[in-house]
Amino acid sequence: MLAKVYSYGLIGLNGFLVTVEASIMNGIGNYQTVGLPDTAVKESKERIHAAIRQSGMSYPVANIIVNLAPADLRKEGSIYDLPIALAILQASGQIRPIPENTIALGELALDGTIRPVNGVLPMMIDAFANGYKEFFIPWENAAEASYIDGATVYAVHSLNELLRHLNASEPLAPIPIRSFSGELVSSSFDFSEIKGQEAAKRAAEVAVAGGHNMLLCGTPGSGKTMLARAIPSILPEMTFSEALEVTKIHSITGRMKGSDGLMVERPFRAPHHGASASALIGGGTKALPGEISLAHNGVLFLDEFPEFQRQVLESLRQPLEDGEVTVSRASANATYPARFILIAAMNPCPCGNRGSKTKKCTCTPSQIRRYASRVSGPLLDRIDLHIEMTEVGYHEITERRPAESSALIRERVKAARLIQAKRFQNDGIRTNAQMNSRLVQTYCTPTGTAETMLQAAFTRLHLSARAYQRVLKVARTIADLDGESEILPKHYAEAIQYRSTELLKV
Amino acid sequence: MRTIDAGKRGEEIAEKALHKAGMKTLARNYRFGHCELDLVMQERKTGTIVFVEVKARSKDTVAFPRQSVTWKKQQNLRKAALGYCAENGLTEQPCRFDVVEVWLDDAHVEQFENAF
Numbered sequence: 001m002l003a004k005v006y007s008y009g010l011i012g013l014n015g016f017l018v019t020v021e022a023s024i025m026n027g028i029g030n031y032q033t034v035g036l037p038d039t040a041v042k043e044s045k046e047r048i049h050a051a052i053r054q055s056g057m058s059y060p061v062a063n064i065i066v067n068l069a070p071a072d073l074r075k076e077g078s079i080y081d082l083p084i085a086l087a088i089l090q091a092s093g094q095i096r097p098i099p100e101n102t103i104a105l106g107e108l109a110l111d112g113t114i115r116p117v118n119g120v121l122p123m124m125i126d127a128f129a130n131g132y133k134e135f136f137i138p139w140e141n142a143a144e145a146s147y148i149d150g151a152t153v154y155a156v157h158s159l160n161e162l163l164r165h166l167n168a169s170e171p172l173a174p175i176p177i178r179s180f181s182g183e184l185v186s187s188s189f190d191f192s193e194i195k196g197q198e199a200a201k202r203a204a205e206v207a208v209a210g211g212h213n214m215l216l217c218g219t220p221g222s223g224k225t226m227l228a229r230a231i232p233s234i235l236p237e238m239t240f241s242e243a244l245e246v247t248k249i250h251s252i253t254g255r256m257k258g259s260d261g262l263m264v265e266r267p268f269r270a271p272h273h274g275a276s277a278s279a280l281i282g283g284g285t286k287a288l289p290g291e292i293s294l295a296h297n298g299v300l301f302l303d304e305f306p307e308f309q310r311q312v313l314e315s316l317r318q319p320l321e322d323g324e325v326t327v328s329r330a331s332a333n334a335t336y337p338a339r340f341i342l343i344a345a346m347n348p349c350p351c352g353n354r355g356s357k358t359k360k361c362t363c364t365p366s367q368i369r370r371y372a373s374r375v376s377g378p379l380l381d382r383i384d385l386h387i388e389m390t391e392v393g394y395h396e397i398t399e400r401r402p403a404e405s406s407a408l409i410r411e412r413v414k415a416a417r418l419i420q421a422k423r424f425q426n427d428g429i430r431t432n433a434q435m436n437s438r439l440v441q442t443y444c445t446p447t448g449t450a451e452t453m454l455q456a457a458f459t460r461l462h463l464s465a466r467a468y469q470r471v472l473k474v475a476r477t478i479a480d481l482d483g484e485s486e487i488l489p490k491h492y493a494e495a496i497q498y499r500s501t502e503l504l505k506v
Numbered sequence: 507m508r509t510i511d512a513g514k515r516g517e518e519i520a521e522k523a524l525h526k527a528g529m530k531t532l533a534r535n536y537r538f539g540h541c542e543l544d545l546v547m548q549e550r551k552t553g554t555i556v557f558v559e560v561k562a563r564s565k566d567t568v569a570f571p572r573q574s575v576t577w578k579k580q581q582n583l584r585k586a587a588l589g590y591c592a593e594n595g596l597t598e599q600p601c602r603f604d605v606v607e608v609w610l611d612d613a614h615v616e617q618f619e620n621a622f
Contacts, residue, residue: 028572028605028621061570
């Protein structure tokens with residue numbers, strides 16, 4: 001006899017329907033899985049056998065063929081255990097057919113318990129958009145599945161429980177749909193704890209408000225890392241669609257298991273400088289997302305920037321421009337969003353004291369040149385805010401009066417983001433940094449004194465065309481923070497000043 | 507020697523049932539090295555050679571008799587069948603393997619055509 005159960009698969013972040021067909025024919029007990037299964041799918045046979053027996057049903061002694069359609073797409077992982085088991089039980093006449101618009105996902109334990117799987121959220125979003133309204137998913141994945149309004153989701157503990165639901169002896173209640181609150185938990189670092197460094201704090205505010213990249217260059221102990229770590233505390237809340245994007249990416253890498261549903265806080269990723277290009281960009285045989293995609297809609301913090309391998313840093317160039325990255329491998333190919341704020345931190349020279357007011361730099365000019373050349377020009381060109389940080393004086397450290405708190409800064413950032421959201425509502429982007437050259441022309445056209453000032457800066461600082469555009473975008477953000485609809489000369493002046501760091505010139 | 511007797515009886519029951527199903531016997535217990543074919547039959551209608559493995563059990567067994575035709579056993583049967591075909595010059599004949607399950611208590615026979 002024949003049975004059909006529907007399940008889902010993923011290529012990158014995009015889902016595809018998998019029809020699980022089981023055919024049971026008279027025979028001596030051959031079992032075959034066809035439809036491009038990987039090893040984990042093939043091994044499901046043994047798990048399913050044990051789980052069916054443990055759930056009090058009988059495993060048919062007959063020739064079983066399991067087909068996973070479409071036959072030309074690779075099926076990976078253990079998510080098909082549950083649909084295959086259901087198809088076998090249905091084909092052997094032990095359960096009634098499962099409704100057509102139902103998707104089943106889940107890994108089986110030998111005792112029939114259903115284990116959590118990766119990628120439930122992106123699969124469900126895609127399936128729901130394609131008209132599948134009912135879902136059987138592992139109970140540990142329930143949290144991330146509870147935000148799809150209109151879906152009937154059953155979070156199942158064991159095969160036995162599901163079978164009792166299906167024969168209506170003990171029907172399950174669908175999990176309640178939650179609404180997105182976007183509430184933030186307080187971050188561990190606060191801007192009020194950072195003494196001095198007002199210029200750097202201001203730059204951080206601008207970077208976060210407009211989604212600009214920032215490079216902190218300064219002597220050891222000047223607070224570069226501390227400032228970067230405090231940045232999550234001024235990041236604005238995510239919208240529901242942003243939270244979904246972020247959660248989807250984290251879901252396919254298996255980071256959402258057992259957590260409380262959606263990612264609410266913007267991600268802050270700080271990979272060590274030993275990271276490989278695939279760790280940063282994405283890769284592996286399954287072409288999984290890397291740090292830059294995990295930092296999507298959030299912050300990617302690269303401490304000790306020049307210590308990263310050159311080839312790793314250069315691989316950041318294209319995603320920094322495009323906001324997405326295509327990971328290609330022999331067996332898989334996937335495109336992931338990667339729109340993040342890059343915060344990089346570095347010392348000005350090998351000994352670290354260059355530019356210090358109190359200590360002497362002991363580096364030779366050639367050492368300094370070699371060190372500075374580890375970060376290439378094209379990469380610096382893509383970083384809008386270059387900030388110098390020198391050590392904080394005694395009086396600033398012992399200052400009792402607390403500095404401005406993160407909550408206050410966050411309010412300003414949120415106001416600026418709101419202005420941007422209004423401005424770009426028909427342009428499909430969210431922040432000033434995402435503007436393309438056409439939008440820059442529309443929204444930031446310098447006139448009068450501003451124009452002459454920019455002209456002078458362009459020639460004196462040897463700006464590239466790209467850098468010039470980025471200066472305009474930063475100026476737009478600074479004006480937004482001021483609540484000005486026009487960009488004033490002082491806004492341009494501040495934006496230019498973020499491009500004119502002495503320490504980065506050799 | 508009771509197991510062998512039981513096996514012999516099973517084979518007799520199976521052979522009779524296959525005769526009724528329109529087959530004639532070509533050989534019984536054909537040996538090729540250490541590989542053995544219980545029955546070699548031929549379908550009268552199509553001329554297909556049928557190599558039959560008979561599995562006899564009494565009712566109180568844990569598993570189905572057919573489940574004891576393992577991969578290794580199947581490989582042995584394939585070897586023996588090749589040997590039989592070679593010896594008798596049957597190179598162009600269609601052939602297949604059947605497993606016949608015999609329940610000794612009530613002489614119930616279950617035939618699995620094209621079992622592997």
